[in-house]
Amino acid sequence: MNGPRVRVSGLTRRFGGLVAVNGVSFEIGAGEIVGLIGPNGAGKTTLFNLLVGLCRPSEGRVELEGADVAGLKPHRVARAGMTKTFQNVALFPELSVRDNVMMGGLLRVGLGEARRAADRVLERVGLTAIAHKPAGALSLPERARVEVARALCTRPKVLLLDEVMAALTPTEMEEIIDLVKGLRDEGTTFMVVEHHMKAVMSLCDRLLVLNFGRLIADGSPTQVTRNHDVIEAYLGSSFAASHRNADIATEA
Numbered sequence: 562m563n564g565p566r567v568r569v570s571g572l573t574r575r576f577g578g579l580v581a582v583n584g585v586s587f588e589i590g591a592g593e594i595v596g597l598i599g600p601n602g603a604g605k606t607t608l609f610n611l612l613v614g615l616c617r618p619s620e621g622r623v624e625l626e627g628a629d630v631a632g633l634k635p636h637r638v639a640r641a642g643m644t645k646t647f648q649n650v651a652l653f654p655e656l657s658v659r660d661n662v663m664m665g666g667l668l669r670v671g672l673g674e675a676r677r678a679a680d681r682v683l684e685r686v687g688l689t690a691i692a693h694k695p696a697g698a699l700s701l702p703e704r705a706r707v708e709v710a711r712a713l714c715t716r717p718k719v720l721l722l723d724e725v726m727a728a729l730t731p732t733e734m735e736e737i738i739d740l741v742k743g744l745r746d747e748g749t750t751f752m753v754v755e756h757h758m759k760a761v762m763s764l765c766d767r768l769l770v771l772n773f774g775r776l777i778a779d780g781s782p783t784q785v786t787r788n789h790d791v792i793e794a795y796l797g798s799s800f801a802a803s804h805r806n807a808d809i810a811t812e813a
C-alpha cells in the first residue's frame with residue numbers, strides 16, 4: 562500500500578473551554594516507531610484516545626491506510642487495525658497469562674482462533690513458559706510483555722504503547738525495546754508514549770512533541786532534542802547539555 566499508514570489532520574479535542582489537542586497534523590509511515598512526548602497535561606493521552614476511538618474528536622480526521630476511523634468505537638478501530646495498550650487497566654489477576662492475552666484476540670475472532678492466536682503471540686514475545694501463571698503473580702517486566710501481547714492479539718497494523726516501560730530497570734527496558742524493534746521489522750507500526758527519555762531516544766526513529774495540545778516539533782530524536790522550543794517546554798537545558806556532551810563523546 563502506498564501512502565502513509567496513519568494520517569492525522571487538524572485533529573482537535575475540546576473539553577469545555579480547554580483545548581486538550583489543538584489542530585494536530587502528522588503522518589506515520591509503515592516501518593516507523595514514533596515517540597509522542599511532552600510535559601504533563603500536554604495532551605498525549607487524549608491524542609492516543611482520539612486515535613483508537615476512546616475519545617471523539619471535536620474536529621479533524623484520523624486515517625488508517627486511507628480510511629477515516631475518527632469517531633469510530635474502539636472495537637471498530639481495533640478491527641480496522643489500530644489499538645493501544647492500556648496503562649493501569651488491570652489484567653484479570655486470577656486468570657492465566659494465556660487467557661488474558663486471548664481476550665485481545667476475541668475482538669476479532671472466535672474462541673478457538675483466539676486461543677491459537679494467543680499461543681502464537683505468547684511464543685513471539687517470549688511468554689510461553691509462563692502462559693499458565695496467574696496474571697496477578699507477574700513481575701513488572703512480565704506484565705509489560707503481557708500488555709504488549711494482549712494488544713498484539715488483535716493483529717494491529719498500528720500499535721500505540723502507553724508507558725509500557727514505566728518502572729522497569731534499564732536492562733528490562735532494553736529487552737522491551739528489542740522486542741518492539743523486532744515486531745516493527747515484522748510489519749507493525751508503533752507510536753509510543755514514554756516519560757523515560759533514554760528509552761524514547763533508543764527506541765524511536767522520530768519524535769512528535771506536544772505542548773498545551775499543539776504539536777511543537779516533529780523530527781528525528783537528535784533534531785528534536787536540539788530544538789529550542791522543546792528544550793524550553795519539556796526537556797530542560799540540563800538534558801540538552803548532557804545529550805550534547807554524549808554526542809560529542811560519540812563523535813570524538
Ligand SMILES: Nc1ncnc2c1ncn2[C@@H]1O[C@H](COP(=O)(O)OP(=O)(O)OP(=O)(O)O)[C@@H](O)[C@H]1O
Binds near residue numbers: 580581603604605
Ligand atoms: N475527560 C476530560 N475532561 C476534562 N479535561 C480533560 C479530560 N481529559 C483530559 N483533560 C485535560 O486535557 C489536558 C490534556 O490531558 P492529557 O491527559 O491528554 O495529557 P498528557 O499529556 O497525557 O498528560 P500526562 O503526561 O500527565 O499523562 C489536561 O489539561 C487534562 O486536564
